[in-house]
Amino acid sequence: MNFNQIQALIADMDGVVWRGDTPLPGLNKLFNFLAAHNIPFTLATNNASKTVAQYQKKFARFGVEVQPENVMTSSIATAMYLKDTIEPGSNVYVVGEDGLTDAVRQAGFNVLDDAGQPAAAVAAGIDFTFTYEKLKYATLLIRRGAHFVGSNGDLTFPSEEGLYPGAGSILAAIEAATDTKPTVIGKPEPLMFNVAVRRMNSTPAHTVMIGDRLETDILGAQRAGMKTVLVTTGIDNQDSIASKGIQPDIILSGIDELVDVWQSQLDAK
Incomplete structure (x- = not known):
């Protein structure tokens, strides 16, 4: 997968940037990377019960400041x-x-x-x-x-x-x-992805989805025409691909490795 073509990022939250109330390795590293390279991002979740302010408060506890426009719930x-x-x-x-x-x-x-x-x-x-x-x-x-x-x-x-x-x-x-x-509206339907891409002034072909569930995060992004990364810090892993028949563009151990791979490709340009 060529990360040099990526101009925007969408990421699921639970199982990707945190698990429950525990931040996953690379959380701060990811957001520092996105800020350093001016890459717009959207944090997307099917959870319709929480407000944007509640998500902002949770990220703040982990030392990350996100703006309301960075959060896309299925409610929004x-x-x-x-x-x-x-x-x-x-x-x-x-x-x-x-x-x-x-x-x-x-x-x-x-x-x-x-x-x-x-x-x-x-x-x-x-x-x-x-x-x-x-x-x-x-x-x-x-x-x-x-x-x-x-x-x-x-x-x-x-x-x-x-x-x-x-x-x-x-x-x-x-x-x-x-x-x-x-x-x-929510994942795996393409509507939510399309709304997020539009808000970031990107296109599906230049946007990557980072998720931990094949049948929602990855399938939905593929339906919307996006590139996909499966991280194995949540629900699915390499073994899930054969049983579910959904193939992401790349499989990584987590967002920590994602930043390393992305940065190495930028350095090699």
């Missing part, structure tokens, strides 16, 4: 998609946590509390207090014509107890009740 991408598809100031019913609600509201939409008013869209993501009432409101609004948008399709996510139901499980419940498939 969902709100940006809505800005492109429905009228400004429209009513939107949200099934989700603060991350999604705040993103939709900050995009200029009116967030509804129930189905008492018409809605232009229903935006759904992970919701840790999902109830029958929320399912009912979403169903009524979508059946009345609201656009059904999902932050991401992850059916589960890992926890210390085992796998918990993810946003995709909530989307599946709403889909079953409405006979309507959602427009899914």
Whole structure:
């Protein structure tokens, strides 16, 4: 892979720059490298529950300052998609946590509390207090014509107890009740990658995705036409490639090695 052609970077967070609350080797080294070479970057995650400010605070604990425009959650991408598809100031019913609600509201939409008013869209993501009432409101609004948008399709996510139901499980419940498939924004759909590339004034061919999951990070970036790097500090490794049938452009041990490889190619120019 030729890093000399790369002008922008997108990186997943958990399993790439940190694992839980522990920074991974090379975190500060990576951001110092990007700053030294004026390489724009986006930190992209399917997690729709957290706000940008929460991610900024976490990076600050690790000694890294990131700007709001450096963070792309599936919530932000969902709100940006809505800005492109429905009228400004429209009513939107949200099934989700603060991350999604705040993103939709900050995009200029009116967030509804129930189905008492018409809605232009229903935006759904992970919701840790999902109830029958929320399912009912979403169903009524979508059946009345609201656009059904999902932050991401992850059916589960890992926890210390085992796998918990993810946003995709909530989307599946709403889909079953409405006979309507959602427009899914997050990885591995290309929409989120396209939004990030556009915000960095780059092109897919000159942007690299750094991820730890083949079926979301790597597949999604490939669908968007980007170069891909799999780091083995998270979910997948060399053995996963054969079973999942997804081949990244390069496999590295982590972001520490990524910087070394990238810098060596720049030095050899």
